[in-house]
Amino acid sequence: MRLSKAFVPTLKEIPSDATIPSHQLMLRAGLMRQLTAGVYAFLPLGYRAIRKASQIVREEMNAIGAQEFHLPALNPEALWVQSGRRNIPNFILSIKERDLVLAPTHEEVISWIASSGIQSYKDLPQIWYQIQMKFRNEPRPRSGVLRGREFLMKDSYTLDASWEGLDKSYDAHLEAYKKIFTRCGLNFFVVGASSGAMGGTGSQEFMIESLHGEDTVALAGKSGYAANLEIAKSDVPKIGRLPSDNKIEEIHTPNVRTIKQLMEFLNVDHMRLAKSLVYRHNGKPLLILMVGNDQLNESKLVSALGGGAIEPMDATELNKLTGADAGSIGPIGLEGFRIIADRRLEEANGLVSGANKNDYHLINIDLKRDVEVDGYFDLRTIEPGEPAPGTTEPLKIANGIELGHIFKLGTKYSEALNVKFLDETGELKPVIMGSYGIGIERIVACHIEQNRDDNGISWGKSLAPYHVHVIPVNMNSKETVLQANQMYRRFTEAGLETIFDDRENLSAGFKFKDADLIGMPYQVIVGEKGLKNGQVEIKKRRTGERIMVSIELAVSEVQRLLQE
Ligand code: ATP
Numbered sequence: 001m002r003l004s005k006a007f008v009p010t011l012k013e014i015p016s017d018a019t020i021p022s023h024q025l026m027l028r029a030g031l032m033r034q035l036t037a038g039v040y041a042f043l044p045l046g047y048r049a050i051r052k053a054s055q056i057v058r059e060e061m062n063a064i065g066a067q068e069f070h071l072p073a074l075n076p077e078a079l080w081v082q083s084g085r086r087n088i089p090n091f092i093l094s095i096k097e098r099d100l101v102l103a104p105t106h107e108e109v110i111s112w113i114a115s116s117g118i119q120s121y122k123d124l125p126q127i128w129y130q131i132q133m134k135f136r137n138e139p140r141p142r143s144g145v146l147r148g149r150e151f152l153m154k155d156s157y158t159l160d161a162s163w164e165g166l167d168k169s170y171d172a173h174l175e176a177y178k179k180i181f182t183r184c185g186l187n188f189f190v191v192g193a194s195s196g197a198m199g200g201t202g203s204q205e206f207m208i209e210s211l212h213g214e215d216t217v218a219l220a221g222k223s224g225y226a227a228n229l230e231i232a233k234s235d236v237p238k239i240g241r242l243p244s245d246n247k248i249e250e251i252h253t254p255n256v257r258t259i260k261q262l263m264e265f266l267n268v269d270h271m272r273l274a275k276s277l278v279y280r281h282n283g284k285p286l287l288i289l290m291v292g293n294d295q296l297n298e299s300k301l302v303s304a305l306g307g308g309a310i311e312p313m314d315a316t317e318l319n320k321l322t323g324a325d326a327g328s329i330g331p332i333g334l335e336g337f338r339i340i341a342d343r344r345l346e347e348a349n350g351l352v353s354g355a356n357k358n359d360y361h362l363i364n365i366d367l368k369r370d371v372e373v374d375g376y377f378d379l380r381t382i383e384p385g386e387p388a389p390g391t392t393e394p395l396k397i398a399n400g401i402e403l404g405h406i407f408k409l410g411t412k413y414s415e416a417l418n419v420k421f422l423d424e425t426g427e428l429k430p431v432i433m434g435s436y437g438i439g440i441e442r443i444v445a446c447h448i449e450q451n452r453d454d455n456g457i458s459w460g461k462s463l464a465p466y467h468v469h470v471i472p473v474n475m476n477s478k479e480t481v482l483q484a485n486q487m488y489r490r491f492t493e494a495g496l497e498t499i500f501d502d503r504e505n506l507s508a509g510f511k512f513k514d515a516d517l518i519g520m521p522y523q524v525i526v527g528e529k530g531l532k533n534g535q536v537e538i539k540k541r542r543t544g545e546r547i548m549v550s551i552e553l554a555v556s557e558v559q560r561l562l563q564e
């Protein structure tokens with residue numbers, strides 16, 4: 001590609017609307033432009049990287065026997081009503097005049113195809129995938145292509161006759177994903193993730209660690225524990241029982257507002273203060289008891305409740321139902337509420353809580369004796385430093401960007417959308433499904449996050465839009481221009497993807513800066529000094545190392561470097 005004829009609109013300044021490095025560099029290197037919030041146009045250089053990432057994904061999916069589809073982005077709204085996902089908040093963009101929606105993912109369409117296409121166990125297993133646009137009603141598109149409203153996803157779906165079959169299909173994806181992200185030059189890790197509202201039986205996410213990540217994960221390097229904070233567990237102890245067996249007592253606690261004040265006023269350990277949180281679950285009042293300083297994890301809460309809609313109860317409503325304000329609520333004498341508690345409180349006694357009467361607390365509550373707790377669940381968010389499960393190793397908390405997600409769906413969609421097969425005994429059964437996604441733009445943006453320096457992008461070989469960037473130092477020297485043209489021709493003929501900066505009237509300094517910014521792995525610098533000795537210079541973008549080679553050996557030297 002001759003830069004004089006190409007469209008590579010590089011920018012000297014950092015665009016003010018871009019805050020994270022990959023977003024800034026994708027704009028500055030002329031890879032893409034934002035059309036409107038969360039919607040990006042890929043320009044030629046950027047699209048080459050996208051295609052390379054897609055091709056790696058495609059090869060590894062094909063290698064596990066997956067078959068490529070191309071499914072419509074426009075879906076009938078009714079299909080999403082049938083699956084029960086039409087009204088998930090911030091999910092679906094729709095075209096109202098035609099009762100169509102833009103598919104945010106494709107479980108529904110896959111199920112529609114399978115419902116008529118799969119008849120018997122002999123038709124199973126199947127692995128189906130596509131690489132296609134997805135649309136999502138993201139409320140806050142940001143961080144460039146990392147969170148778009150329109151984005152490319154590789155999504156695959158497995159259809160199995162048995163749960164063992166699902167495990168196999170899932171494991172094949174786990175291994176394929178590791179190969180994909182390794183080939184894409186990413187330094188990634190895998191974490192256990194929430195199956196949450198989707199109601200599946202297992203799920204893992206692939207992440208890169210990044211300060212800009214929207215996910216939070218708990219990691220313990222030595223023991224290998226890694227989990228999304230949504231599900232992360234620790235071996236923090238239960239608070240246990242005190243020897244005393246005192247009766248509940250009501251204490252007047254005026255002007256005691258904070259947990260610290262309450263601890264001092266009642267002279268109790270903070271762990272004995274049971275905090276009451278009040279929610280509605282599918283509309284019904286729910287009281288959640290937690291150890292005073294622990295934080296409720298809403299994602300764990302939803303899993304514990306087996307899905308459904310949760311929302312904190314608002315203050316006026318709470319007062320109407322209980323006669324007290326949020327700080328004075330407790331489990332004793334509370335009517336019409338389901339009460340659940342965090343595991344740390346299992347068996348606990350000697351607890352303090354609100355008395356459902358403003359400015360009063362109850363002491364000596366024994367959950368075994370005094371409260372009908374409808375289940376103890378792991379509901380708290382872990383804290384850094386707590387021991388990883390089954391170890392003494394302290395957990396560290398980090399931010400991550402999710403690259404991909406693999407998910408054992410089970411039979412949720414096959415039940416809802418009637419995907420059934422006849423098993424060996426002639427019984428009609430729901431197909432057991434899995435679903436697996438990878439964000440293609442996220443691969444490219446994460447690759448840039450991990451492969452860059454102050455001067456720009458420093459592409460790894462597998463995703464680099466081009467391999468080689470030929471730069472003539474002085475366009476006024478006829479000999480330089482002639483030799484540089486020949487270099488360009490030789491590299492291209494050897495099958496190397498090559499950029500040639502043949503632009504006139506630009507200083508060498510300007511060209512070098514541009515080359516570092518767009519970041520191809522090898523620069524071949526053709527200058528008068530070297531030519532005197534029949535040589536050109538090869539600069540390795542990543543290390544800055546420079547080597548002089550003879551004109552004849554330049555191509556083979558770069559080929560050798562690419563293979564290293
Ligand atoms: P997130 O938790 O980041 O919102 P998600 O859980 O909604 O993502 P999935 O539905 O599992 O994502 O989608 C599969 C993959 O698609 C994700 O792992 C991610 O790489 C990519 N992806 C999801 N949403 C977006 C988006 N808005 N923009 C770009 N890529 C996305």
Ligand code: MG
Nearest residue numbers: 193205402405
């Ligand atoms: Mg996710």
